Amino acid sequence: MFSGKVYGALAGAAVLALSAGAAVAQPKDKVKVGFIYVGPVGDHGWSYQHDQGRQAIEKAFPGKVTTTFVESVPEADSERAIEQLARTGHDLIFTTSFGFMEPTLKVAKKYPNIKFEHATGFKRNPNLSTYAAKFHEGRYIIGQIAGKMTKSNTIGYVGAFPIPEVIAGINAFYLGAQSVNPNVKIKIVFANTWYDPAKEGDAAKALLDQGVDMLAQHTDSPAPIQAAEARGKFGFGQASDMERFAPKAQLTAIVDNWSDYYVARTKAVLDGTWKSEDTWGGINAHMVVMSPYKNMPDDVKKLAQETEAAIKSGSLNPFKCPIMGQDGKEIECKGKGALSDEQVLGMNFYVKGIEDKIPQ
Amino acid sequence: MRFELTPRTHVSPVMRALAPVAAFITAFLIAGFVIWLMGRSPVAAFDVYVLQPLSDPWALQELLVKATPLALIAIGLSYCFRANLWNIGAEGQYVIGAVLGGWLALKTHGTEAGAWVLPLMLLLGVIGGALYGLIPAFLKTRFGVNEILTSLMLVYVAQLILDYLVRGPWRDPKGFNFPQSVTFDPSATLHPILEGGRVHYGAVFAAIAVLVTAVVLGRTLFGYRLKLTGDAPRAARFAGFSSKATTMAVFAISGGLAGLAGISEVSGQIGQLQPSISPGYGFTAITVAFLGRLNPVGILLAALVVALTFIGGESAQILLKLPLDLTQAFQGILLMCVLAADAMVSYRIRFATRGGGK
Numbered sequence: 031m032f033s034g035k036v037y038g039a040l041a042g043a044a045v046l047a048l049s050a051g052a053a054v055a056q057p058k059d060k061v062k063v064g065f066i067y068v069g070p071v072g073d074h075g076w077s078y079q080h081d082q083g084r085q086a087i088e089k090a091f092p093g094k095v096t097t098t099f100v101e102s103v104p105e106a107d108s109e110r111a112i113e114q115l116a117r118t119g120h121d122l123i124f125t126t127s128f129g130f131m132e133p134t135l136k137v138a139k140k141y142p143n144i145k146f147e148h149a150t151g152f153k154r155n156p157n158l159s160t161y162a163a164k165f166h167e168g169r170y171i172i173g174q175i176a177g178k179m180t181k182s183n184t185i186g187y188v189g190a191f192p193i194p195e196v197i198a199g200i201n202a203f204y205l206g207a208q209s210v211n212p213n214v215k216i217k218i219v220f221a222n223t224w225y226d227p228a229k230e231g232d233a234a235k236a237l238l239d240q241g242v243d244m245l246a247q248h249t250d251s252p253a254p255i256q257a258a259e260a261r262g263k264f265g266f267g268q269a270s271d272m273e274r275f276a277p278k279a280q281l282t283a284i285v286d287n288w289s290d291y292y293v294a295r296t297k298a299v300l301d302g303t304w305k306s307e308d309t310w311g312g313i314n315a316h317m318v319v320m321s322p323y324k325n326m327p328d329d330v331k332k333l334a335q336e337t338e339a340a341i342k343s344g345s346l347n348p349f350k351c352p353i354m355g356q357d358g359k360e361i362e363c364k365g366k367g368a369l370s371d372e373q374v375l376g377m378n379f380y381v382k383g384i385e386d387k388i389p390q
Numbered sequence: 391m392r393f394e395l396t397p398r399t400h401v402s403p404v405m406r407a408l409a410p411v412a413a414f415i416t417a418f419l420i421a422g423f424v425i426w427l428m429g430r431s432p433v434a435a436f437d438v439y440v441l442q443p444l445s446d447p448w449a450l451q452e453l454l455v456k457a458t459p460l461a462l463i464a465i466g467l468s469y470c471f472r473a474n475l476w477n478i479g480a481e482g483q484y485v486i487g488a489v490l491g492g493w494l495a496l497k498t499h500g501t502e503a504g505a506w507v508l509p510l511m512l513l514l515g516v517i518g519g520a521l522y523g524l525i526p527a528f529l530k531t532r533f534g535v536n537e538i539l540t541s542l543m544l545v546y547v548a549q550l551i552l553d554y555l556v557r558g559p560w561r562d563p564k565g566f567n568f569p570q571s572v573t574f575d576p577s578a579t580l581h582p583i584l585e586g587g588r589v590h591y592g593a594v595f596a597a598i599a600v601l602v603t604a605v606v607l608g609r610t611l612f613g614y615r616l617k618l619t620g621d622a623p624r625a626a627r628f629a630g631f632s633s634k635a636t637t638m639a640v641f642a643i644s645g646g647l648a649g650l651a652g653i654s655e656v657s658g659q660i661g662q663l664q665p666s667i668s669p670g671y672g673f674t675a676i677t678v679a680f681l682g683r684l685n686p687v688g689i690l691l692a693a694l695v696v697a698l699t700f701i702g703g704e705s706a707q708i709l710l711k712l713p714l715d716l717t718q719a720f721q722g723i724l725l726m727c728v729l730a731a732d733a734m735v736s737y738r739i740r741f742a743t744r745g746g747g748k
Contacts, residue, residue: 070714100707101714104669106660110452111704117448118708128568132661152566191665192557194567222553376566389557
């Protein structure tokens, strides 16, 4: 991160020198906003929620903003798609998957007058911001719900890839479950995909066959929660409210709410106040939203609401120290009373009590 | 009533040459009709899809970038397919080429290693792809294992090897544990042909591969041997051509070219190793090889056409807000039309009214 910042500052100086004053942003009457999605808009998960944010921009600035999206862009082949948007008059471009990081940076350097925003990455430039959401806050809450509700004392988790964001989500979920049920066990399966309903569904069924009665997921299709619904078990929606796919099984969903952020950033471009920033918002910033708590007893619902309020007010941090690693040794606490942002963003260990190993 | 296909005794070369043209027109008419049904202008779609990419220098450059790996891999595959050997695993050979070549890039990262790095990387890419291609060839010649299955399965093995490496030993230590290697040094980067452009020297390799293949297939004993092995394996045996040697040779060639495509993409475009380094080039190249009728020049044209459908499809999403599904459907329609046109040139369709049906 340090080297990235230094590099960003150097590049910024170069841009200022080159464009001699043109870097001072001007207010605009009309703004064209482009989006690159990693999945189909119809995934009802990750890309779907980004598209909801896109639609929110169109509603917020009628007549002033036009939007465009390119969907299912393969990460290894995304540079061209991003540059296509840059070349077709877009003023602000959101690239919404980690794998778009290097291509976004390349194109951003080539088009210094266009603003770029990259989701979940860590490389910035004077015209490239990064943003992400603290989904692990929501995962702590659903962990508590699962820990309370489970009868078999075994809960299942379908992960996408063993990357830090997913690992942090698993840990937060498990810490939440442990906080209300010290004996709870977790079984984890990595589907090695963000979006593949067949694979996700198979992973979920494998977990259900092993006796889990609560199913959390960090993949984007409704297939896992649908599998839980079919077996009469419970699950949690991912990225969007998946109630219509699993009305009896969904206890709540961790909804990614990009709309507020996208509207704010578009407004900044309209006003000429856009700056390169790093945003990491959670429940408090309304980036992570819990859909209504349903299908659970009142005491569990009350607990969930209290935890949500505590996280929102800042009195509860899912990664408050001490955090124990799998070997029972305490993880060095680099933040104030909790793990530092860097530790969470680069997490590659499981907490004590998880019996699996992170695939390496 | 039912259809019957009977081979034509005489196939007119003019018809054969015109068949792809007819196929294109038919495909565009079908797609245009669908676009019209969706309430958009088919003329505007044709403009965005075809005319604009072909008249814009930037898009032409992107066309070459996208066509490069497709052409390289498809040229290699044409050796196999001509000999009636089904290498479905070019995607895996591409990955292993990138892995072996990328290994050297990572080994020399941050050192003062000089200009020898890149040529050696490319050579390793070829060797990696060729060796990986030889596995299904060996299994076929030694144990009679079906090469379609083994080559396809080895794709997944290759992808998982890459996945393992970039998550584990080859992970960028400063990369927040994200699964990707460091970015390659300039000495390990395949440079663009024109300064500031995106077309790298991989395009030159593809052009060379086309020329060499045209000569090999048309003018050498090896080319004749392939054709004979494919069309009349018994005759090939009587002529003293070893089918085992042919199998090994064509798999090595096609694996080597796929490996070269892999290392060229990684060092020329992506600039690092990451879990996904191909949007399915190895599989799309199978389509390209058949669209080009296994002819080197045809393959080059087919690679450009398929690249055009990708780039035009993106433009259509951006400029006309047409969905991606339409682009993919169009690629399918195009392939169907080309194959159907070819079939109609070689076969006569008869409507039989008796004897068929239940």
